[in-house]
Amino acid sequence: MILQTLSFILVFPGLLFQVMCGWAFEWLDRKLLARFQRRIGPPWYQPLADWIKLISKEDILTHGSNAFILAALPIISLASVLTAGIYVPVAQFNRFGFEGDLFVILFLLSVPTLAYYLAGIASIGIYSILGGSRSLLQYFSYEVPFLLALSGPAILAESWSIQDIIASQVDMGPFSLFQPLGFLLAIVGLIGKLKRDPLDIPSAKSEIVAGPLTEFSGIKLAFWRLTMNIQAVVGIFLIINLFLSWSFLPSLIISSLIFFVECILLTVILSMASAIFARLRIDQVAGLGWRILVPLASLQLIAVVLMGI
Amino acid sequence: MNELTIDKIISDINSLTKGACQLVEYINDELVIEIPSSQLCKTIEFLVQGHESIHLSTITIDIDNSAPDYIHALYHFWENISCSLLVKLDTKNPELDSIISLIPGADFYEREAAEMYGIRFANRESTPALLLPDDYKGAPPMLIKKEK
Amino acid sequence: MIMEKITIPIGPQHPLLKEPLSLRISVSGERVLGGELRLGYVHRGIEKLAVSRNYTQNVHLIERICGICSHVHTTAFCTAVERLLNLEVPARAHYIRALLCELERIHSHLLWAGILSKHIGLDTIFMHTWHDRELVLDIMEELSGGRVSHAVNKIGGVRIDLDIGHAELIKKNISKLHDEVEKLLEIIMHDSTIKARTQGVAIITPEEVKQYGIVGPIARASGVAVDFRSDDPLPPYDRLNFKIITQPEGDAWARTVVRIQEVHESMKLCEQILKVIPDGPVEVRARRSVPTGRVIVRAEAPRGELFYYLRSDGTNQPARLKIRTPSLPVLEILTKKLSEIQVADIPVVLAGVDLCIACADR
């Protein structure tokens, strides 16, 4: 029993699976972006090679920064996304689901952003501090529409358990059909959460070098990268579960196949978005978030509530 | 707007400087007018205010080794023809009036002239180094004679 | 947002800069209060070096002022020496020089368009434009044997001659480039995120153009039609037809549009040159010692007016060579433009004016 639980945590859907998916996501994303830009792109083992290279690099601390905090932050954020990953059903495999697990996942997915902000403040550096404050500003812009968008399926399913949401989609059909707007907003929110282009303002290279991660190197940076990748994977899994679960699935193999195909499609959408949009300014993001996304998300929510009645 | 013509500019500057100006030469059909350094600001003010699309290309400092008593400072203007003002400076005490109040864009050129040739500019606060390091201690580089 | 004033160093090493330049920008939160500029990191003393070398060596020295507009530098220098020598350069040599100048303009503007897109986070356009630029660099390499340092000019003419194969290659690559630039122009003219980032940023007014002596595409984007290809044309530009492109807005977006349309115009010029290029020799023998005299040459580099002042004292070495590159007046106005903007606009301001630090420092 303990062995089984341990294997859940360490192998599937826990550590090993998440890490593999994270690297697969990174590779696919980079490859797609490269192809959109007329490049060949990296070979399949590139993320692993990069990671190994990073952990073998020297770890440099800026003068005056707290070594313990800087080491703890990437570990905390990695742990929180891995925990979130365990609770997210993968191809309808869900061992740890409970009522209200959606809340827990959303909270755990926010931890890396806060750690990211703290990393910016804690590593003494001008670019880091600017990047940190930017990441917090951006967090306030995308988080509200993201939460509103994700609460749409929960209200429609009348449950805060992901398992129930999937189950009610089996009855009613994928929720993305009922709330396409919510689905779109969830993707935009995910882009903001992952700090990907065009919402990569906290780490805008040409402005503030690498944002909060400027002073990180070696194994800590490797953990940060892994955190970002797994965060992306968990976010994609979450959105697929909430919006794109299908009702007419004859067998487990086909349903898993469809699940992963949907994940790949969502990755393609994310890559395309980063290929075709220029980075926005922070005031434009705040405007976008509060003037467009929040009203749209509220509209969607009202529509969902009306639908429920 | 009145465009620059060679005859007109000569007569204008001539009357402005009360005959102190002197047509030096055409540098391959391009106009060079020598004016006394005291008349520099006045002439440039006239050029800038009377002509809409004139711009200062650069300030060239030139020391002719065959006539080492003078440093030549050339202010190259362009509107529809090239017109350069030549000011002769004393080598021992090279000082020019700053024109940055008339043409703010002359700032870099004056700074460069100051650090490369050691020319002092009156009517401006300072001439911080433009290209050389801040702690450069040696003589102005362009004045250093080549060692054999 | 309440935040105390901090200073961000941009440069000498920064992802934003392709060449070393030191900007110390004081910001309060996201608002930029002002900037301080420091040049000289690539100062090689070329003006001083030039007076200790003979004219033949100087052609190659001057080529190395800049890695992007190297050809127009040597064209201006060779023209200056030829004027002092009173040398009648064959017409074909002039046309080949102009052809390379235009190719260089295309490649410089495309390079710049890529850098601007990269700075606003649009790497796709960066990759696409730099791919298109390769077409031009291929022509350059085939023609002159070097991608950026062409060593084409010599005093008295050019060292290369066009043959049928070159003409075919140029026509083929230029027609390919036509399609690509058409697409690029469509994207830049209509893309709303590019517009959102560049419109209204760092507006340079026509008054400032005059005050600071700003030239080239930046002046033209402010509505000032200054182009030394038509104002003071080196041959053969007096015999070629081309349009001077201006935009009235004066912001970063107008500069973008002007440059991309100039690429278009340059491609047409290349085709025109290939059509009208006369036959004949490409060089004449030049004496090594140059008669005493002074000469001023103004040429239109990709970034604007390139100014050469050359004085000879009758030997085989120049007595004074003064080079004013078009980036210098732009750098003067830069610090003025770096205030009352946001941190995110810094790359747009810097990239939008198309700095060439190597040119400015010399």
Added chain:
Amino acid sequence: MPRFKNRTHILSAIIDAFIKPPDTTTYPFTPIELPHGFRGTVIMIDPEKCTGCSICIRDCPANALEIQRESRERYRLIHYPSRCAYCGQCEESCKNRAISQTNQTVKPTADPDSFIVVFKDTLGEDKPKFS
């Protein structure tokens, strides 16, 4: 406020790029083919043609050529590839067409100071190469 329309141009550009084969290449482990006129290694094919006029040395902008001369006939012409700017001026200046440039790239070296090529040697091997 950014408006998100007119995305079609760039979208079609990236889809176009995705369909086409990539334009970059993997690292070439074999020598790449350079254009005919590429300015590469400087060589002297026929030392007989060299008369020791030293015009190439006068014109070389990078001081990459050096002559060690004892008399009109007895000299040694040395080329330093690590200093060379590959501008092709020596080829241009040589009246007897003794020096020429190939379109081959220069082999790398770990020791640039002693990387020298003797173009013509009528001094004899016993004389030291470095002056």
